[in-house]
Amino acid sequence: xxxxxxxxxxxxxxxxxxxxxxxxxxxxxxxxxxxxxxxxxxxxxxxxxxxxxxxxxxxxxxxxxxxxxxxxxxxxxxxxxxxxxxxxxxxxxxxxxxxxxxxxxxxxxxxxxxxxxxxxxxxxxxxxxxxxxxxxxxxxxxxxxxxxxxxxxxxxxxxxxxxxxxxxxxxxxxxxxxxxxxxxxxxxxxxxxxxxxxxxxxxxxxxxxxxxxxxxxxxxxxxxxxxxxxxxxxxxxxxxxxxxxxxxxxxxxxxxxxxxxxxxxxxxxxxxxxxxxxxxxxxxxxxxxxxxxxxxxxxxxxxxxxxxxxxxxxxxxxxxxxxxxxxxxxxxxxxxxxxxxxxxxxxxxxxxxxxxxxxxxxxxxxxxxxxxxxxxxxxxxxxxxxxxxxxxxxxxxxxxxxxxxxxxxxxxxxxxxxxxxxxxxxxxxxxxxxxxxxxxxxxxxxxxxxxxxxxxxxxxxxxxxxxxxxxxxxxxxxxxxxxxxxxxxxxxxxxxxxxxxxxxxxxxxxxxxxxxxxxxxxxxxxxxxxxxxxxxxxxxxxxxxxxxxxxxxxxxxxxxxxxxxxxxxxxxxxxxxxxxxxxxxxxxxxxxxxxxxxxxxxxxxxxxxxxxxxxxxxxxxxxxxxxxxxxxxxxxxxxxxxxxxxxxxxxxxxxxxxxxxxxxxxxxxxxxxxxxxxxxxxxxxxxxxxxxxxxxxxxxxxxxxxxxxxxxxxxxxxxxxxxxxxxxxxxxxxxxxxxxxxxxxxxxxxxxxxxxxxxxxxxxxxxxxxxxxxxxxxxxxxxxxxxxxxxxxxxxxxxxxxxxxxxxxx
Numbered sequence: 001x002x003x004x005x006x007x008x009x010x011x012x013x014x015x016x017x018x019x020x021x022x023x024x025x026x027x028x029x030x031x032x033x034x035x036x037x038x039x040x041x042x043x044x045x046x047x048x049x050x051x052x053x054x055x056x057x058x059x060x061x062x063x064x065x066x067x068x069x070x071x072x073x074x075x076x077x078x079x080x081x082x083x084x085x086x087x088x089x090x091x092x093x094x095x096x097x098x099x100x101x102x103x104x105x106x107x108x109x110x111x112x113x114x115x116x117x118x119x120x121x122x123x124x125x126x127x128x129x130x131x132x133x134x135x136x137x138x139x140x141x142x143x144x145x146x147x148x149x150x151x152x153x154x155x156x157x158x159x160x161x162x163x164x165x166x167x168x169x170x171x172x173x174x175x176x177x178x179x180x181x182x183x184x185x186x187x188x189x190x191x192x193x194x195x196x197x198x199x200x201x202x203x204x205x206x207x208x209x210x211x212x213x214x215x216x217x218x219x220x221x222x223x224x225x226x227x228x229x230x231x232x233x234x235x236x237x238x239x240x241x242x243x244x245x246x247x248x249x250x251x252x253x254x255x256x257x258x259x260x261x262x263x264x265x266x267x268x269x270x271x272x273x274x275x276x277x278x279x280x281x282x283x284x285x286x287x288x289x290x291x292x293x294x295x296x297x298x299x300x301x302x303x304x305x306x307x308x309x310x311x312x313x314x315x316x317x318x319x320x321x322x323x324x325x326x327x328x329x330x331x332x333x334x335x336x337x338x339x340x341x342x343x344x345x346x347x348x349x350x351x352x353x354x355x356x357x358x359x360x361x362x363x364x365x366x367x368x369x370x371x372x373x374x375x376x377x378x379x380x381x382x383x384x385x386x387x388x389x390x391x392x393x394x395x396x397x398x399x400x401x402x403x404x405x406x407x408x409x410x411x412x413x414x415x416x417x418x419x420x421x422x423x424x425x426x427x428x429x430x431x432x433x434x435x436x437x438x439x440x441x442x443x444x445x446x447x448x449x450x451x452x453x454x455x456x457x458x459x460x461x462x463x464x465x466x467x468x469x470x471x472x473x474x475x476x477x478x479x480x481x482x483x484x485x486x487x488x489x490x491x492x493x494x495x496x497x498x499x500x501x502x503x504x505x506x507x508x509x510x511x512x513x514x515x516x517x518x519x520x521x522x523x524x525x526x527x528x529x530x531x532x533x534x535x536x537x538x539x540x541x542x543x544x545x546x547x548x549x550x551x552x553x554x555x556x557x558x559x560x561x562x563x564x565x566x567x568x569x570x571x572x573x574x575x576x577x578x579x580x581x582x583x584x585x586x587x588x589x590x591x592x593x594x595x596x597x598x599x600x601x602x603x604x605x606x607x608x609x610x611x612x613x614x615x616x617x618x619x620x621x622x623x624x625x626x627x628x629x630x631x632x633x634x635x636x637x638x639x640x641x642x643x644x645x646x647x648x649x650x651x652x653x654x655x656x657x658x659x660x661x662x663x664x665x666x667x668x669x670x671x672x673x674x675x676x677x678x679x680x681x682x683x684x685x686x687x688x689x690x691x692x693x694x695x696x697x698x699x700x701x702x703x704x705x706x707x708x709x710x711x712x713x714x715x716x717x718x719x720x721x722x723x724x725x726x727x728x729x730x731x732x733x734x735x736x737x738x739x740x741x742x743x744x745x746x747x748x749x750x751x752x753x754x755x756x757x758x759x760x761x762x763x764x765x766x767x768x769x770x771x772x773x774x775x776x777x778x779x780x781x782x783x784x785x786x787x788x789x790x791x792x793x794x795x796x797x798x799x800x801x802x803x804x805x806x807x808x809x810x
Contacts, residue, residue, distance in 0.1 A: 002095035029070040030107035032148035101220020110152035143208035196318040249319035259322035294430030302475030328390035381415035437472030451481025462491035547633035550614035552606035638680030
C-alpha cells in the first residue's frame with residue numbers, strides 16, 4: 001500500500017499537508033463526495049501556493065466541512081482525494097488507485113458529502129423531506145463512490161449544508177434498495193464471500209468521467225493490483241482486470257486446467273433459503289489454497305446439505321478452475337461420476353492424453369485412477385470436488401458390503417478443495433459443519449412463500465403456526481409449500497390436515513421413533529393423497545418405486561410391467577405418454593426430480609427421488625411387503641438386461657446395476673418368490689459377471705446357473721472356486737425345482753456341461769464322463785439327439801474315450 005498524504009487542521013484553523021512518512025499512520029477521517037466545479041487540487045495546497053485563491057474555490061467548502069467534522073470527532077487528520085493525490089504524477093496516481101480501497105478501509109470515519117441533498121428549511125431528522133433527493137443523489141451513480149461506501153466501517157451521510165442525515169447502518173435498508181448491494185456487504189462481510197459476478201453487478205449502473213476508471217474503481221473491490229493505463233479503453237481495462245482476478249483465485253496458468261461449470265451434473269433440489277452463516281463458514285475454511293481443504297456437511301436427511309453445497313458452488317464458481325459433482329451414494333455411482341469428470345475434462349482439453357487413452361466404457365477403475373492423477377498435478381491446485389450423499393461410509397462397525405471407502409476416491413495430493421455431504425456422524429475426512437434445522441421462523445416462512453408462490457405471509461398467524469409445527473425442516477417446509485401452490489387450501493386447513501395425518505401415522509407406523517421422519521412423512525402423505533385424487537397411476541408408481549433403487553427410473557425400464565395385476569401400473573406402462581403424464585405430476589409436487597446427470601452419463605435422462613422420500617416409500621407406503629410388486633420389479637430389471645454383444649450394452653448394464661443390487665437384496669432376504677423366475681436370476685447373474693462383480697454374480701447364479709461365471713473362474717485359473725460354485729448351484733436347483741425336474745432344466749444342464757469341462761481340465765476323467773452323460777441325457781430329452789448341445793457332448797465323451805484308450809496303450 002502506498003504512503004498516504006493527510007491534511008492537518010492546526011489549532012489556529014490553518015489546513016496544511018502532513019507529508020507521508022514510513023511510520024505509523026495516525027487516525028484520520030476521509031471524505032467521500034462527487035467532483036464538481038472548482039475543486040481544490042494538490043497544487044493549490046502545496047507550500048508557496050496562493051491560499052487566497054485556493055480558499056476562494058467552490059471546493060474549499062468541502063475541505064472545511066471535513067476538517068470541522070473531523071475535529072468534532074476528535075480527529076486531527078483527514079484525507080480528501082481532490083488535493084491529497086498529485087494527479088500530475090503518474091506513478092503516485094497509479095499507487096493511489098491501487099491503495100485507495102485500503103485507505104478508505106483504514107479510516108476512523110468516512111463522511112459522505114451529498115452536494116445535491118439539501119436540508120434547508122427543514123429538519124435533518126425529517127427523512128420524508130430529503131429522502132427523495134437522497135435516493136436520486138448523483139453520489140449513488142458514480143464509479144469511485146462504490147468502494148467509498150463498501151470499504152469504511154463507519155460511514156456518515158451529510159447534506160450540502162453539513163447536516164448529518166444518518167449512518168450506513170441506520171440507512172442500510174434505503175441504501176440496499178438504491179444500490180442492490182447485499183446488506184451483509186454493507187455491514188463489512190468479507191468481499192470474497194460474494195461472487196465475482198455479484199461484485200461486478202454493484203458497479204453495473206455506475207459511471208465514471210474517464211471510461212477506464214469504471215474498471216479501475218473495482219481494483220480494491222476484488223483485492224487485486226494493476227497499473228492504470230489511461231487510453232487503453234474500457235473493454236481492454238476490464239480484460240486486464242479479469243485476468244488479475246482469475247490469477248488471484250485460480251493461479252497463474254489456470255487456463256490449461258479450466259473446465260466450465262456443468263450444472264447438468266448437479267442434482268435438482270428444492271430451493272431452500274441460503275444459510276448465510278454456514279456459507280460464510282464454508283468459504284472461510286475453503287479459501288486457503290496453500291494446502292488441501294476439506295469440509296463435511298453433516299445433518300439429517302432433508303435438512304438442506306445438498307442445496308447448501310450447490311449454493312456455495314454457484315456463488316464461488318469463478319474462484320475455481322473446475323468444480324465437479326460426484327454421487328457418493330455407492331461405489332458404482334462414484335465410478336460413473338469419475339467417468340463424467342473425465343468426459344468434461346476432455347471436452348475442454350481434448351489433448352489430455354492421460355484421459356483420452358483410457359477405455360471409459362469398460363475400465364472404470366482405471367478412469368478413477370487417471371482422473372485422480374489429473375487432479376494431483378502440482379499446477380492443478382484450484383479445483384473443487386463435491387461428494388454428495390456419502391451416507392454409507394465403510395467403518396469398522398459397519399458390516400454392509402456396499403459401504404463406500406471414500407479414501408479410494410479422494411485425490412492424493414495436498415491441494416484442492418473438497419466438500420462431502422453426509423447423514424453419517426462417522427465421516428472424519430475433514431472439518432465438520434453441522435447443518436441443523438432452521439431456527440428462525442422467518443426462514444421457514446421464506447421457504448413456504450417461495451415454494452407456494454404466496455407472498456406477504458410474514459405476519460400471517462396461520463402460516464407462522466404451520467411453519468412452527470414443521471419445526472425448521474427445510475424438506476418438510478418445501479413439500480408443504482409445493483402442495484399449497486397446487487391448491488386453494490388455507491394455511492389453517494393444511495395445518496389441520498397435517499395434524500390428522502400425523503396422528504394416523506402414529507397409529508399405523510408406531511416404530512417410527514424419529515420426530516423429524518414423522519414430520520417429513522406426514523407432509524408427503526398429504527401430498528400423496530392429493531396425487532391419488534388427480535392420477536392414481538402416479539401414486540402407484542411411487543409405491544412401486546420402493547422395489548427399485550431410488551435413482552434412475554425411466555420408461556423403458558418399466559415398459560415390461562404391463563403384466564402387473566395393478567391396473568394403474570398397466571395404464572402407466574401402456575405407452576410413454578402415460579408414463580410422462582404420471583411422472584410429471586410427481587415432479588410438480590416435488591416428490592420426484594428429473595436427473596440431468598443421468599443424461600450426461602447415459603445419453604438419456606431418468607428420474608430420481610430423494611433418499612428420505614425413498615425411505616418413506618419403503619417403510620410407510622410398503623409397510624406390508626407387496627410380493628407382487630417385488631416380482632414385478634425383478635421382472636422389469638431382468639428383462640432389460642442386454643446381451644453382451646448388443647450396441648451400448650455395457651452402458652445399459654451400468655445403468656441397471658443399482659437396480660440389480662436392490663433385487664439381489666430382496667432375493668437374499670427371501671422377500672421375492674423365484675419359482676418360475678430362474679431366467680431372471682440368470683440375467684442378473686450375467687449382468688454382474690459382465691460387469692466384473694464376481695461375488696455378486698455368484699450370489700445370483702448360485703440359485704440359477706453358474707455357467708458363465710464358472711467359465712470366467714476357470715479362464716482365470718480359479719478352478720477350486722468354480723467347482724465349489726457348480727456344486728452349490730446344482731444343489732440350489734434341486735432345492736428350488738425338485739430332483740424330478742432337474743434332468744430337464746436347461747440352466748442345470750448347462751451347469752452340468754460346464755462341470756464336466758472342469759473335471760476334464762483337472763484330470764478327473766471318470767467324474768467328467770459321468771457329468772457329461774447326465775447332461776447328454778437331459779439335452780436329448782429336452783432338445784432332441786440332433787441338437788448342437790448333444791453333438792458337443794458326444795464329442796466330449798468321444799474325446800475322453802480316445803484319451804483313455806491312449807493312456808491304456810501307453
